[in-house]
Amino acid sequence: MKRVVITGAGTVNALGQNVPDTMAAMREGRCGIGTLDIADLDRLAIKIGGQVRDFDPEAWFNRQQLSLYDRFTQFTLVAGREAMAQSGLEFTDELAARAGVILGNSGGGMNTLDENYRSVYEDGKNRVHPFVVPKLMNNAAASHVSMEFNLKGPSFTVSTACASSNHAMSLAFQMVQGGMTPAMVTGGSEAMLCFGGVKAWEGLRVMSKDGCRPFSANRNGMVQGEGAAVFVFEELEHARKRGADILAEVVGFAMSSDASDIVMPSKSGAARAIRGALVDARVDATEVGYINAHGTGTAANDKTESAAVADVFGAHADKLMISSTKSMHGHLIGGTGAVELLACIMAVRDGVIAPTIGYEEPDPECALDVVPNEAREADVDVALSNAFAFGGLNAVLALRRF
Template sequence: MMKRVVITGAGTINALGHSVSETLTSMQEGRCGIGALEFQDVDRLSIKIGGQVRDFEAEGRFNRQQMALYDRFTQFTLFAADEAIQQSGLAFDGELATTTGVVLGTAGGGVSTWDDNYRSVYEDGKNRVHPFVVPKLMNNAAASHVSMEHNLKGPSFTVSTACASSNHAMAQAFQMVRTGMATAMVTGGSESMLCFGGVKAWEGLRVMSKDACRPFSANRKGMVQGEGAGIFVFEEYEHAKARGAEILCEVIGFAMSSDAADIVMPSKQGAARAISGALKDARLNPEDVGYINAHGTGTAANDKTECAAVADSFGQHADQLMISSTKSMHGHLIGGTGAVELLACIMALRDGVIAPTIGYEEPDPECALDVVPNEARDAKVDVVLSNAFAFGGLNAVLALRKI
């Protein structure tokens, strides 16, 4: 018998705030966290904007030994995990420790560590690097440190599926709790690619905007990178209920698909299969869904493909849906993006506030859906979806319900 799965804790750090409450307030106010990038050699880049986390003092939070082990993406993860676990009220000892694990998503892992050490070896001519470079940059570093910090001894690993990494990770965590493999799971994702090499690599794709992220707007010019983390506690419903936990919402379904088509160009059919699969897994009818947090990158190819996939999956109900992209505010967090965007889904269910797509200026006939332009909207919704469609044609969609 499948078990019900609920979210009992949430934490984040991103360009919109250093906590869930700060982030949701920023989303409600339609703030833009995208601005001028600040790091070494930024003047050598043609792309000089991003959703950078400001005023994060890692040195004051972590000791010298920890700083030698924690890349920026790990620092963000630990920061957000502390908030999520504290909110959940769980203490991981005894049997609960052995039946709780960590599944996190990241696309690049320790990109800043790669960048710093390539510079040291190739530019500065040094022949030695720190002995902890490998454990600092490896993709599973954040998951491992969360498990050690909070005594989580259950199934723990990292998922890396480009821009769908955190949605794939949260889907795996959901399945583990739903099938009884775990009592609870700490899950989500993080990314920190905002360094010279990280941005320079993305420049090469020629999909980046130099001024703003304007998803679904006819004059959109491309995506804007962001950084940060979103971490959640997924817990078995009866376990949460028995201890009187505050429940944020229920996770009710997911689906994953592969386009099997092109390494960078998205497929309407692949995205539609993931959306329809999530509806089927959650036993939903199209008319049950009130809001979709879109992948919405602000590229011409993604936005029109996603809108077409939504239209195909929802038929006549597509005109009644609200769909928005919060990437317009916090940027594209690559492997961590779905996790931060899940906060907008929770806000829609709990608070009845739909996060807007800011920067919207001109209607696009190929994106003719209600994209909640520029201003947040009060609306009662009971079911939402969160889309993530990645390079490589890897898609993951989550379904959540008010409880």
């Protein structure tokens, strides 16, 4: 089996429109959640989100491109350009034929969908733009990334709600590890902070009106975010031969299904995914120093995840640092695992642990070191990234310091 490393990273999210700005915000414990700037905000009960501010699509794309790119695709392409520039890879000849892109996404082109429902139902128009379908389809971002970077190998989108990105990155890892291709572009994106997207989540009654406070006893729900993160996963010797800068090594993954409930998480399902990632990575539980938690800020998730971590790590759970960066950038749904992988890279590469901000009151059912409110310097060899999705679909990735 081949060793797999990360040689490029890019992002657009509520904390920053590139990786350095995002990591700086994580170090500072900065909150990217605020009042939404969207149509019909007065008709929403939930008025906050981790929205990408001051993003100018016209600075990145021409008019013809914008007729094809929903907001989630725009975010993905900008993040992809950053990742590709850092990696220095050029996909030509045989490499182009073998390399591909696997991205996670849950809602597809929600802004396009919202705008065109308005056009038909509110404005009474009887036709929509001819590119509505290719603009809103879930695989649009992956397809446009493949076209922009000449990726002619296995390319597709994974849609498993909040675990989409982790599932996508796990599959990309597996393809490089197994020798199918020397490199893959992977990650995820989401942009459903529009009236319809927020209204749909309101119906679940799991949303906070004032902020995301994972693991804090006074938490009152999750907060949506938007954005993208894209990475280049590359076979180690391929990266070494061309002198690439290596950010971290991907060493394992696992997936599981709760097979029990469409929305309520399961401790055993989460624990099986965490334990499976350790086995796949050939890592002892005591080697793990940091976990980027799924940490949504709902009682169901936080208590279940804490119990799963305690179950897997036993006495070592007391020595683990586990934080939720959703407290800063919100829950990016299908794109969330990708943005959160940046915190794991920061932990193993830079020795900086992103905090769980908004933490105000200890919860005895979440008795872990959640790195409250302030970042911490620590020596971390192995980090895990947890993603536990609606539908009971779980995916955990393991990174090691290179």
